[in-house]
Amino acid sequence: MNISPFIQGLPKAELHLHIEGSFEPDLMFEIARRNGISLPYDTVEALRAAYDFSNLQDFLDIYYQGMQVLVTREDFRDLTAAYLDRVAAQNVRHVEIFFDPQGHTSRGIEFATVIDGIRDALEQGEREHGISFRLIMCFLRHLDEADAFDTLEAALPFRDHIAAVGLDSSETGHPPSKFARVFAKARELGFPAVAHAGEEGPPEYVVEALDQLQVRRIDHGNRALEDPALTARLAALGMPLTVCPLSNLKLCVVDDLENHPLPAMLDAGLVVTLNSDDPAFFGGYINENYQAMSDHAGVDDAALAEIARQSFRASFLDAPRRDALIAEVDAWARKCGVGQ
Ligand code: HPA
Ligand code: ZN
Numbered sequence: 001m002n003i004s005p006f007i008q009g010l011p012k013a014e015l016h017l018h019i020e021g022s023f024e025p026d027l028m029f030e031i032a033r034r035n036g037i038s039l040p041y042d043t044v045e046a047l048r049a050a051y052d053f054s055n056l057q058d059f060l061d062i063y064y065q066g067m068q069v070l071v072t073r074e075d076f077r078d079l080t081a082a083y084l085d086r087v088a089a090q091n092v093r094h095v096e097i098f099f100d101p102q103g104h105t106s107r108g109i110e111f112a113t114v115i116d117g118i119r120d121a122l123e124q125g126e127r128e129h130g131i132s133f134r135l136i137m138c139f140l141r142h143l144d145e146a147d148a149f150d151t152l153e154a155a156l157p158f159r160d161h162i163a164a165v166g167l168d169s170s171e172t173g174h175p176p177s178k179f180a181r182v183f184a185k186a187r188e189l190g191f192p193a194v195a196h197a198g199e200e201g202p203p204e205y206v207v208e209a210l211d212q213l214q215v216r217r218i219d220h221g222n223r224a225l226e227d228p229a230l231t232a233r234l235a236a237l238g239m240p241l242t243v244c245p246l247s248n249l250k251l252c253v254v255d256d257l258e259n260h261p262l263p264a265m266l267d268a269g270l271v272v273t274l275n276s277d278d279p280a281f282f283g284g285y286i287n288e289n290y291q292a293m294s295d296h297a298g299v300d301d302a303a304l305a306e307i308a309r310q311s312f313r314a315s316f317l318d319a320p321r322r323d324a325l326i327a328e329v330d331a332w333a334r335k336c337g338v339g340q
Contacts, residue, residue: 021278
């Protein structure tokens with residue numbers, strides 16, 4: 001995909017990125033080899049050929065399989081460093097990264113190994129690329145409440161390094177209400193919340209995320225549009241949605257990028273951001289997601305600039321850096337002759 005100079009130069013924040021979903025096949029094979037673990041695919045090409053998904057669960061099965069080769073602190077560092085190198089080249093200035101501790105602790109990997117490795121790379125990325133960061137710990141919703149409580153407890157020694165808690169994995173049949181008590185405890189401990197909702201699940205799950213989890217952002221949120229009252233409520237709240245077009249296409253949440261709901265979201269006055277979700281599996285990083293909406297959904301450069309501003313406004317950044325990055329978007333848009 002050709003990326004326009006405007007999108008390439010646009011300062012952006014990525015707010016919806018699963019670090020385990022940035023695991024490119026070549027790095028996966030390299031780490032598997034050095035850990036003496038075999039993958040059920042002989043070649044990088046055979047693995048890539050398996051990335052043909054009909055729904056979220058098809059993808060998750062391969063996603064959880066891939067992350068099993070991650071064992072050491074260096075593995076988590078290398079995974080995260082590879083992502084940061086990619087997005088530094090796309091002019092991403094701030095990242096808020098999801099990680100799935102239960103995908104690792106369930107295999108006997110220490111919580112500390114995971115978070116220390118990720119943080120090694122994030123700190124290096126901030127020094128070398130000037131990319132600021134926050135970490136968001138996700139609970140796997142297909143597991144039970146007790147497992148989530150255990151994970152929250154395991155995170156406590158690292159609480160200063162965790163900006164928020166999130167909710168991901170298999171949505172259907174696992175409503176936000178299942179974790180209301182976990183999120184209440186997290187709130188008591190001072191963690192703000194985000195949650196995946198309305199990707200495959202019904203609009204009611206978005207309502208539950210608002211009312212029962214008291215989220216600050218909705219991840220995906222596409223299906224909220226099916227409920228006009230909910231859509232109006234999200235718009236009135238200025239509740240950010242972290243939208244991921246190429247993910248939606250690969251997981252058959254939309255049948256065609258031409259039919260992506262982003263323009264309808266903008267028309268409804270929703271606050272939207274654009275993100276890549278699991279870029280190694282879905283065929284593009286953040287710039288490819290911006291470009292896809294420009295090429296196929298008729299979203300013009302002025303709207304893309306506003307989406308980039310919203311990505312900083314919707315972040316957990318402190319006000320001075322947030323405002324400085326928004327001013328960089330303004331300057332870039334002005335330089336390119338792109339109006340408001
Ligand atoms: N949805 C839910 N869970 C996930 C996703 C997603 O798109 N990616 C990684 N875990
Ligand atoms: Zn996601």
